[in-house]
Amino acid sequence: MKFIVDNWMLLLITLSSGGMLAWPLLRGAGTGSLTAQGAVQLINRERAVVVDVREPEEFAAGHVTNSKNVPLNLMEEKLTSAVKNKTVPLLLICGTGARANRAVATAKKLGYEQAQAIAGGLKAWKDANLPIEKA
Template identity: 70%
Template sequence: MKFVIDNWYLILVALASGGMLVWPLLKGAGAGTLTPALAVQLINREKAVVIDVCETEEFAAGHVNGAKNVPLGQLEERLPTLVKNKALPLVLVCASGARAQRAVAMAKKLGYENAQAMAGGLKAWREASLPVEKA
């Protein structure tokens, strides 16, 4: 106990540094952790399929190059016919990333274990100065 009293500041520093190491993990737990740069690597190296779960009007206004539009409400019925190979990585995108997170859960339920949501959605894609198509 004397050690704790005499070295309280060391214990405080150890707890603070541990907290700083754990914080990014906790912060990223609720959101997608796939950055636009990692998504590009998946697309180029592993032939990932990009699925945009925005509504048709949003998709027409702008989307990731080569993305296929499957609105979230139609995902369960259209995904199995669109992507037959369940081993392929799926990159799910929406405007901000929230719908894509829900889409990941739906895709995994259908057997697509390599499904990931792009953190920040199309907004993050644009901020990374990556190309956007308009329909």
């Protein structure tokens, strides 16, 4: 106890620096952790389906090759007709990953248990020099 009282400032610095190191891990716990390279592996090995949740105009400007466009606001109505097989991995993507992360909850509610967001979205896909196509 005497050590704690004598070195309270040192302990405070230690705890705050540990918290700062752990913060990115805690903050990223709910976001998409599937990298673009991981997505390619799922597409090639498990026939994963890529669904782009951006608006049609954004999709037309450039999207992942062979992806389907189901805008986020229409997910509940159109996802089951766009992707009938609920057992295959469902990879959701948008511009930066924010909308895709929200779409994961909707997809899981609809029964797509293997739904995942691609971290970083189409930006990360392009940064990894992976192919895109324009409508």
